[in-house]
Amino acid sequence: MTTSVPVTELGPADLSPPKSFLEVRDLRVQFATDDGIVKSVDGVSFGLERGKTLGIVGESGSGKSVTSLAILGLHRTRSNAKVSGEIWLDGEELIKADNERVRRLRGRKMSMIFQDPLSAMHPYFTIGQQIVEAYRIHHGGSKKAAKQKAIDMLARVGIPQPSRRVDDYPHQFSGGMRQRAMIAMSLINNPELLIADEPTTALDVTVQAQILDLIRDLQEEFGSAVIMITHDLGVVAELADDILVMYGGKAIERGPAEAVFRTPEHPYTWGLLGSMPRLDREVRDRLNPIKGTPPSLINLPSGCSFHPRCPYAGRNGDRSFTERPELTGTTHAVACHMPPELRREIFIQEVSPNL
Amino acid sequence: MFAYVVRRLFNVVITLLVVTMVTFGVFFLVPKLTGSDPALLYVGKTADAAALDGIRTKLGLDDPIYVQYGKFLQGLVVGRDYDAGPDTTHCAAPCFGYSFKTDQEVWPYLIDRLPVTLSLALGAAILWVIGGVGAGVISALRKGRAADRIVMTTALAGVSLPIYFTGLVSAAIFCYWLGWLPPPGYVDFAVNPLEWATNLLLPWITLAFLFAATYARLTRANMLETLSEDYIRTARAKGLRERDVVGKHGLRSGLTPLITVFGLDLGSLLGGAILTETTFNLRGLGEATLTSIRQNDLPIILGVTLFAAFFIVIANLVVDLLYAAVDPRVRLS
Ligand SMILES: Nc1ncnc2c1ncn2[C@@H]1O[C@H](COP(=O)(O)OP(=O)(O)OP(=O)(O)O)[C@@H](O)[C@H]1O
Ligand code: SF4
Ligand SMILES: [Mg+2]
Numbered sequence: 081m082t083t084s085v086p087v088t089e090l091g092p093a094d095l096s097p098p099k100s101f102l103e104v105r106d107l108r109v110q111f112a113t114d115d116g117i118v119k120s121v122d123g124v125s126f127g128l129e130r131g132k133t134l135g136i137v138g139e140s141g142s143g144k145s146v147t148s149l150a151i152l153g154l155h156r157t158r159s160n161a162k163v164s165g166e167i168w169l170d171g172e173e174l175i176k177a178d179n180e181r182v183r184r185l186r187g188r189k190m191s192m193i194f195q196d197p198l199s200a201m202h203p204y205f206t207i208g209q210q211i212v213e214a215y216r217i218h219h220g221g222s223k224k225a226a227k228q229k230a231i232d233m234l235a236r237v238g239i240p241q242p243s244r245r246v247d248d249y250p251h252q253f254s255g256g257m258r259q260r261a262m263i264a265m266s267l268i269n270n271p272e273l274l275i276a277d278e279p280t281t282a283l284d285v286t287v288q289a290q291i292l293d294l295i296r297d298l299q300e301e302f303g304s305a306v307i308m309i310t311h312d313l314g315v316v317a318e319l320a321d322d323i324l325v326m327y328g329g330k331a332i333e334r335g336p337a338e339a340v341f342r343t344p345e346h347p348y349t350w351g352l353l354g355s356m357p358r359l360d361r362e363v364r365d366r367l368n369p370i371k372g373t374p375p376s377l378i379n380l381p382s383g384c385s386f387h388p389r390c391p392y393a394g395r396n397g398d399r400s401f402t403e404r405p406e407l408t409g410t411t412h413a414v415a416c417h418m419p420p421e422l423r424r425e426i427f428i429q430e431v432s433p434n435l
Numbered sequence: 436m437f438a439y440v441v442r443r444l445f446n447v448v449i450t451l452l453v454v455t456m457v458t459f460g461v462f463f464l465v466p467k468l469t470g471s472d473p474a475l476l477y478v479g480k481t482a483d484a485a486a487l488d489g490i491r492t493k494l495g496l497d498d499p500i501y502v503q504y505g506k507f508l509q510g511l512v513v514g515r516d517y518d519a520g521p522d523t524t525h526c527a528a529p530c531f532g533y534s535f536k537t538d539q540e541v542w543p544y545l546i547d548r549l550p551v552t553l554s555l556a557l558g559a560a561i562l563w564v565i566g567g568v569g570a571g572v573i574s575a576l577r578k579g580r581a582a583d584r585i586v587m588t589t590a591l592a593g594v595s596l597p598i599y600f601t602g603l604v605s606a607a608i609f610c611y612w613l614g615w616l617p618p619p620g621y622v623d624f625a626v627n628p629l630e631w632a633t634n635l636l637l638p639w640i641t642l643a644f645l646f647a648a649t650y651a652r653l654t655r656a657n658m659l660e661t662l663s664e665d666y667i668r669t670a671r672a673k674g675l676r677e678r679d680v681v682g683k684h685g686l687r688s689g690l691t692p693l694i695t696v697f698g699l700d701l702g703s704l705l706g707g708a709i710l711t712e713t714t715f716n717l718r719g720l721g722e723a724t725l726t727s728i729r730q731n732d733l734p735i736i737l738g739v740t741l742f743a744a745f746f747i748v749i750a751n752l753v754v755d756l757l758y759a760a761v762d763p764r765v766r767l768s
Contacts, residue, residue, distance in 0.1 A: 149668075152672055154668060154671055154672060157671065157677070183674050183675075183676065184674060185674070186671070186672055186673065186674035187672060187673035187674035187675075188674060191672065191673075192672045194665060194668070194669060194672075196665065199664065199665040199666065200665045200666055200668070200669045201666055201669065202666040202669070202670070202684055202687075202688070203666070203688070203762070203763070203764060204687050204688060204691075204761065204762060204763060205684075205687075206763075213673065213675070214673045214674075217673055217674050217675055217676075218674060249763045249764070251763075251764055265673070
């Protein structure tokens with residue numbers, strides 16, 4: 081796969097101009113709270129081309145949403161957030177750009193589909209008013225023309241009787257319809273980068289499949305770059321060109337979707353695969369899903385932050401406990417102290433048969 | 436929306452009926468049950484036996500309760516006669532009672548006092564809504580900074596200082612010491628709008644200060660909550676300007692809960708008016724209430740009570756309709 085630039089080439093000291101449409105370099109997001117500094121994203125780098133899809137997976141709290149909000153510059157309004165690193169979108173650096181510049185890109189060049197469409201839409205404005213607003217912020221023009229665009233877009237995302245439903249309020253839509261409306265709103269300005277943050281979590285299985293198909297169709301039509309965030313490795317394996325696995329605010333495995341899904345090399349990714357529901361196996365035959373709880377982002381465990389939960393932590397002497405593993409490898413990069421041969425062997429011998 | 440309005444109007448009629456029953460019960464039934472003579476309450480302790488008998492016949496105090504309530508209702512709707520042979524007193528609809536002590540109908544007496552209280556209430560309400568909401572929004576946007584602290588400290592003073600204190604102190608400063616304002620009084624709006632306003636300014640501010648404090652705190656809390664909602668993040672993600680995010684999306688839902696509070700406050704305003712009117716020597720409904728209580732003039736007390744109760748019910752109706760207009764989830768459910 082010739083999609084994105086290998087992550088390892090993009091260190092923080094790398095001053096070379098960006099090669100990809102979207103390039104995130106050493107992104108860090110920290111929140112000052114009463115309990116201490118929360119390191120929600122801690123040195124994440126990746127690249128993404130137009131027309132391609134990057135899947136970001138990881139447990140709850142691993143920093144997926146915080147990463148995507150950082151790209152849209154939505155931490156700027158929070159006084160307790162500190163964002164550093166570089167985000168290059170189409171040759172333009174966004175972290176140092178001024179507020180007004182980023183605002184103009186938001187919703188137009190880059191837009192976002194949020195997880196829960198009921199809480200993400202304003203309860204007091206109609207679906208139409210909200211889409212019309214999204215369009216007119218960037219294009220102006222008459223409300224009437226914008227409303228016609230909104231109706232067309234609602235039809236495009238599969239809302240029946242769009243010219244009537246456009247005047248409904250969000251609570252009058254079903255969950256699946258609301259998510260379609262949300263997608264219509266995100267796509268109204270033909271964004272070049274679309275971030276879908278768990279777009280199907282709130283929906284039932286059949287609707288999930290429809291929404292994912294819809295996003296894929298629209299991506300082909302508009303040629304946008306898509307970041308698809310999810311808990312579900314299965315979804316991402318099907319939709320994404322590349323996969324980034326996050327754990328405790330760090331990227332711990334990254335590579336072409338096929339490679340990460342078929343021959344994952346990080347013990348955490350094995351755990352994610354093990355916790356995927358499968359119809360053809362009894363639960364008790366399966367590999368144990370990851371034991372223990374996600375790490376505290378205020379006091380990350382020493383060394384590899386996965387070590388308290390990793391069955392293989394003892395195989396590297398002290399290193400897993402004392403030294404943070406770097407993400408290494410070119411196309412398929414992994415952050416683990418075990419040598420690559422050992423990881424592949426363990427996967428084939430011990431993990432794969434139990435999946 | 437139409438069905439909703441009809442349903443609410445129906446509720447209002449029922450509520451008003453219940454209000455008359457309760458008021459009637461309190462003023463007519465309770466003295467009867469406790470064995471005190473209601474006729475005595477109508478004319479005062481010095482009346483002789485003949486006068487008492489006359490009143491008793493006039494009011495029909497010896498009739499069964501339902502007959503009395505019936506006449507009471509009839510008076511409200513079509514008016515009634517207090518009839519004792521040749522000596523008949525007419526009370527036109529809506530008959531809120533007749534004060535035999537001062538020999539006048541209650542309703543015209545109240546209506547006569549109404550403009551003062553209404554002027555006081557309206558002016559104060561406008562001031563406190565604008566001032567309280569404005570201060571609350573600023574406070575929310577500057578959370579934790581100097582402006583926030585100043586507003587919240589002032590608000591704390593506002594809710595804790597009694598009206599007669601702030602009223603008398605500000606009157607002393609602005610009217611007598613600095614001489615910037617005329618001493619409070621009431622000039623009819625139709626006579627001289629400017630004097631109407633300058634004369635009422637101090638009472639307005641005093642009354643508004645008390646309420647504005649609550650509004651500032653409520654607005655601040657609501658705005659902070661609203662601004663952390665997901666749909667506000669969506670508005671920002673669309674690329675909306677921050678002032679529209681706050682001014683359009685934030686205010687719309689941040690202020691909606693205030694409608695309810697505003698309705699309740701309008702209803703309870705009479706309490707504040709009593710203090711303000713006595714503090715500033717204004718002859719409005721509040722002052723009328725106080726005087727009638729002092730003079731034990733039962734029909735006027737009853738009239739004011741009923742009037743206030745009706746006002747509260749109507750204020751609630753207005754609030755509900757406003758709420759339905761603002762929040763689509765209410766009118767559609
Ligand atoms: N404004 C904030 N202040 C403090 N901590 C925050 C803030 N926003 C996020 N966090 C923390 O950052 C961490 C990462 O959150 P994030 O929302 O990115 O997780 P996620 O991977 O999207 O999880 P989920 O799958 O549940 O959506 C969490 O521990 C969260 O508590
Ligand atoms: S570095 Fe050690 S603890 Fe971390 S994943 Fe690899 S083996 Fe497990
Ligand atoms: Mg999330």
